[in-house]
Amino acid sequence: MDLRNLLFIRERTAERSGRKSRSLARWWSLDRETVAHIISVALVLVLAVGIRVWGLNQIGFNTDEAVYSGQGAAIAQVPVLKDIFPIFRAHPLLFQFLLAIMFNFGFGDLALRLLAVAIGVITVFVVYRLGSILYNSNVGVLAALILAIMPYHVVVTRQVLLDGPLVLFSTLTLYLLARFALTGNPIWLHAAGVGMGLTFLAKETGIILVGAIYSFFALSSEVYVRLRDLILSFVLMVLMILPFPLSLALAGGSNVGQQYLVWQLFRRPNHTPDFYLTTVPTAIGVSVIIIALAGLWLLRHERTWREKLLIWWIIVPVVFFQIWPTKGYQYLLPIAPPLAILASRTLLRWLWVRNPFSGERRTIGTSWVRVLAGGIMTLSLLNTSWLAIQPPTTGTFVAGTGGVPGGREAGQWIKENLPSEATLLTIGPSMANILQFYGHRKALGISVSPNPLRRNPSYEPVHNPELEIRLNNIQYLVWDSYSAGRSSFFSERLLELSARFHGRVIHTETVTVTLDDGTKVEKPVIIIYAVHP
Numbered sequence: 001m002d003l004r005n006l007l008f009i010r011e012r013t014a015e016r017s018g019r020k021s022r023s024l025a026r027w028w029s030l031d032r033e034t035v036a037h038i039i040s041v042a043l044v045l046v047l048a049v050g051i052r053v054w055g056l057n058q059i060g061f062n063t064d065e066a067v068y069s070g071q072g073a074a075i076a077q078v079p080v081l082k083d084i085f086p087i088f089r090a091h092p093l094l095f096q097f098l099l100a101i102m103f104n105f106g107f108g109d110l111a112l113r114l115l116a117v118a119i120g121v122i123t124v125f126v127v128y129r130l131g132s133i134l135y136n137s138n139v140g141v142l143a144a145l146i147l148a149i150m151p152y153h154v155v156v157t158r159q160v161l162l163d164g165p166l167v168l169f170s171t172l173t174l175y176l177l178a179r180f181a182l183t184g185n186p187i188w189l190h191a192a193g194v195g196m197g198l199t200f201l202a203k204e205t206g207i208i209l210v211g212a213i214y215s216f217f218a219l220s221s222e223v224y225v226r227l228r229d230l231i232l233s234f235v236l237m238v239l240m241i242l243p244f245p246l247s248l249a250l251a252g253g254s255n256v257g258q259q260y261l262v263w264q265l266f267r268r269p270n271h272t273p274d275f276y277l278t279t280v281p282t283a284i285g286v287s288v289i290i291i292a293l294a295g296l297w298l299l300r301h302e303r304t305w306r307e308k309l310l311i312w313w314i315i316v317p318v319v320f321f322q323i324w325p326t327k328g329y330q331y332l333l334p335i336a337p338p339l340a341i342l343a344s345r346t347l348l349r350w351l352w353v354r355n356p357f358s359g360e361r362r363t364i365g366t367s368w369v370r371v372l373a374g375g376i377m378t379l380s381l382l383n384t385s386w387l388a389i390q391p392p393t394t395g396t397f398v399a400g401t402g403g404v405p406g407g408r409e410a411g412q413w414i415k416e417n418l419p420s421e422a423t424l425l426t427i428g429p430s431m432a433n434i435l436q437f438y439g440h441r442k443a444l445g446i447s448v449s450p451n452p453l454r455r456n457p458s459y460e461p462v463h464n465p466e467l468e469i470r471l472n473n474i475q476y477l478v479w480d481s482y483s484a485g486r487s488s489f490f491s492e493r494l495l496e497l498s499a500r501f502h503g504r505v506i507h508t509e510t511v512t513v514t515l516d517d518g519t520k521v522e523k524p525v526i527i528i529y530a531v532h533p
Contacts, residue, residue, distance in 0.1 A: 037137060037141070040141050041125075041128060041141060041144070044124065044128070044141060044144045044145045044148050045121060045124060045125060045144075045148070047145070047148050047149065048120070048121045048124045048144075048147075048148035048149075049117065049121055051148070051149060051154055051382075051385055051386070051389070052117040052120055052121070052154060052157060052158050053114070053117055054389060055389060055390075055391075056110065056113050056114070056117070056158060057109060057110040057113060058391060059391060059403035059404070059405050059408070060109065060403050060404065060407050060408020060409070060411070060434070060438065061109060061160065061403055061404070061407065061408065061434060061437060061438075062159070062403050062404045062407070062430075062434070063404070063429070063430035063431070063433040063434055064159075064160075064161055065109075065112075065159055065160040065161065065403070066433040066434045066436070066437035066438075067085070067089065067433050068095065068096055068099065068160055068161065068162065069099055069109065069112055069160055069437060070084065070085030070433070070436070070437050071085055071086075071087055071089060071093065071096040071099070072096045072097070072098075072099025072100040072102070072103055072112075073085060073099075073100070073103050073437075074086065074087045075087055075093070075096060075097060075099075075100035075103075076100040076101075076103035076104050078103055080420075080440040081437070081440065084436050084440070084442060085436070085437075086458065088247075088248060089458045091162055091203055091204060092200065092201045092202070092203070092204055092244045093201075093244070093247075094165065094198065094201035094202050095162050095165045095202055098115060099112055099115070099160070102115060109160075109408075112160045113158065113159065113160055115160075116157055116158065116159060116160050116161065116164050117157060117158065119157065119164045119165055119168050120153060120154075120156075120157025120158075120164050120168075121157075122168055123147070123153070123157070123164070123167055123168045123171055123337070124144050124147050124148045124153075125144065126168065126171045126172055126175055126337075127140070127143050127144050127147050127171060127337045127340060127341065128140040128141060128143065128144035129175060130143075130171065130174060130175045130178060130337070130341060131143035131144070131340075131341045131344055131345075133175070133178055133179065133182060134178055134306045134309075134310075134341065135306070135341075135344075135345055135348075135349075136348075138348055139341065139344045139345050139348055140344075142344035142347060142348060142374070143337075143340045143341040143343070143344035143345075144340075145378065146285075146288060146340040146343055146344060146377075146378075146381065147336060147337060147340045149378065149381045149382045149385050150283075150284060150285060150288070150336055150340065150381055150385070151282075151283050151284075151285065151381065151384045151385040151388045152280070152283035152284045152285075152330075152333060152336050153167070153333065153336050154385045154388065154389065155283070155385075155388050155389070156330045156333055158389065159403070161330060162202055162203040163203065163330040163331075163333050165202035165203070166199060166202040166203040166205070166206050166333070166334065167333050167334050167336065167337065168202075169195055169198040169199040169202050169206070170195075170199045170206055170209055170313075170334045171334075171337045172195050172198075173192050173195030173196050173198075173199055173209070174309070174310075174313055174337065174338070176188050176189075176191045176192035176195050177189070177192045177213065177216070177309060178306070178309060180192065180223075180225075181220075181223045181305055181306075181309065184224065186226070186229040186232075189225065189229050189230070189233045190229070190232055190233050190236055192213075192233060193232070193233030193234060193235070193236035193237040193240075194236050194237070194240055196209065196210060196213070196237045196240075197236065197237040197238070197239070197240020197241050198240060200237075200240070200241050200244075201240065201241065201243075201244060205331065206334070208316060208317060208320045209313070209316065209317070209334065210237075211316045211320075212312040212313045212315070212316040212317075215312040215315075215316065216305075216308055216309050216312045216313075217230070219308060219312075220305040220308050220309070222304070222305050223305050268325070268454070269325040269326070269327070270325070270326055270327060271327040273322070275327045276318070276321065276322060276327060276332060279329065280329075280332050282384070283329075283388075284335075284336060284339060285377065285380060285381045285384065287376065287377040287380055287381075288339055288340065288343045288377060288381070289339065289343075291343040291346045291347060291373070291377065292339050292342035292343040292346060294346060295342055295343070295345055295346025295347075295349070296311070296342070298346065299345070299346065299349060302349075307342075309338075310338035310341060310342055311338075313334070313335065313338045314335040314338050314339060317331075317332055317334055317335055318332065318335060343377070347373060347374045347377075391405065391511075404430075404431075404434055404482060405511040405525060406480075406509035406510070406511055406525045406526045407431065407434040407435070407438070407526070408434070408438050409509050410434075410435060410438075410439070410478075410507065410509045410526045410528065411434060411435045411436075411437065411438020411439035412438055412439070413439075413507050413509075413528075414435060414438070414439030414440075414441055414507075414528070415438065415439045415440050415441070417506075417507070418439070418441060418476065419475075420440070420441070422441050422442075422475050422476060423441070423442045423443070423444065423473060423474050423475060423476070424439075424441060424442070424443040424444070424474070424475075424476045424477070424478050424528075425443070425444050425445075425446055425462065425465060425468075425469075425474045425476070425477050425478065425494070425497075426443055426444070426445050426446070426477075426478040426479075426480065426483065426494075427445065427446060427447055427478075427479065427480060427483035427484060427487060427490050427491055427494050428445045428446075428447045428448075428483040428486070428487060428490065429445035429447075429448055429456070429459045430445075430482070430483060431443075431445075431478060431480045431482070431483055431526070432444060432445045435478065443478070444460060444462050444474070445459060445462075446462055446465055446490050446493060446494055446497075447483075447487055447490040448460065448461045448462065449461060450463055462474075465497060466497065466500070469497065469501050469531055469533060470533045471533070472533055474531070475530065475531065476506075476528055476529065476530055476531065477494055477497060477498050477503060477528070477529040477531055478526065478527070478528050478529075479491065479494055479495065479498075479526070479527045479529070480525060480526045480527075481523070481524070481525045481526075482525065497531070498529045498531060501531035501532060501533065502531065502532050503529035503530065503531045504529060504530050504531075505527055505528070505529055506528055506529065506530045507527075507528040508524050508526070508527050508528070509524070509525055509526040509527075510522040510523060510524050510525060511523055511525050
């Protein structure tokens with residue numbers, strides 16, 4: 001072999017070795033990036049779990065938790081509870097069936113709340129995936145972090161409420177729509193129809209998001225969709241929803257459903273019109289809203305179908321529930337994921353502008369500005385969430401924000417000390433639900449209106465409480481400070497009945513509250529009276 005061949009072989013060997021080294025270097029670099037990314041997502045999920053399980057069960061259920069858990073117990077045929085809580089009430093039963101499975105295994109209220117936590121954490125992961133496919137993985141991770149520590153989502157997903165599953169399935173539907181817009185594959189649109197059906201089955205108010213989907217397709221000419229695919233998607237949604245009305249009809253519960261609809265349409269507003277404006281922004285995080293809105297302006301030259309999809313997912317629920325007379329704390333929760341993604345997009349892209357001379361993109365200032373803005377927002381959300389999950393120290397609370405101090409303890413005392421045939425009269429149905437779930441005794445609310453248009457059809461009115469006490473159909477009265485704070489008239493009415501029928505205090509639940517001057521005192525929150533004809 002001559003010298004030239006030897007040199008050629010050596011050069012080729014060196015070239016192959018160099019390519020292999022570069023390939024290994026690229027692989028190592030990509031592998032490190034992948035590992036770092038996985039670690040980031042894992043840390044976000046760990047944080048989401050940690051803040052949701054911290055002190056999770058230190059306070060018992062509130063009324064909505066008691067009702068949904070009672071429905072699950074009724075489905076599972078739990079003794080006593082199945083006779084107190086009807087299976088069919090106002091809402092579909094998807095989440096309640098999951099609760100029934102938990103009851104079949106003998107789990108208590110802590111396990112039920114852990115199920116709600118798991119649903120909330122899964123939603124955080126879906127937001128990560130949604131942000132990643134809409135923009136990039138960094139946007140997805142930051143959006144997941146924002147939702148993981150957002151007080152609004154943290155507080156609600158620590159409770160056995162329908163809104164946690166509702167947001168999971170609505171966000172999953174949003175993800176499927178994004179996949180359809182990106183790929184044009186109709187299978188994703190069909191899957192979105194199934195997702196909307198699951199959203200409805202979680203809570204019927206989720207159906208309003210059909211309006212967001214319609215608005216998105218109507219105003220996004222760049223996203224091509226065939227009419228037959230839309231129709232098939234709608235049919236799949238209807239097929240998913242169909243078991244609920246069919247089960248109502250077969251069980252003879254359709255009249256309750258109709259009565260509930262009439263009550264919702266004609267009931268009086270339960271909050272002032274500014275309720276959402278004064279309550280929800282703080283729960284979401286004022287900084288999150290400001291950053292998200294600022295990004296829509298600062299990055300207006302980048303506006304695409306992505307922003308339209310997220311914006312309409314926010315606008316439709318906000319407008320609907322602002323007009324709707326019933327205003328619940330957790331009703332606007334479906335807007336939290338798109339707001340988190342928009343805020344994340346702003347933080348990761350707002351410092352980049354186009355040079356008017358060269359056309360290149362450059363950073364305004366230094367990266368520490370972006371880090372500072374994100375750090376302030378993150379610390380603000382984390383601090384607010386931490387304060388929100390602490391036990392209340394004022395003796396009052398907003399419905400939907402957490403459990404009711406003293407309710408579980410009072411119910412357990414009732415279960416252990418009162419006759420199984422006893423009937424209690426409370427100020428309102430909220431406390432009645434809690435005492436029925438924990439105490440396994442029937443409870444009625446004196447404030448339940450006898451007018452069908454003015455009451456939840458699930459509740460039984462007490463037309464003549466004096467007569468019921470004289471006939472010994474009611475043996476115990478229960479006063480609580482939470483209901484008394486909302487309805488002083490019926491609180492005084494209950495105390496009058498107690499005085500008239502020789503009421504004797506047999507049990508009191510107190511909580512430690514902090515006064516304005518910082519002094520801590522024991523405040524009675526639930527008082528049980530035994531009355532005699």
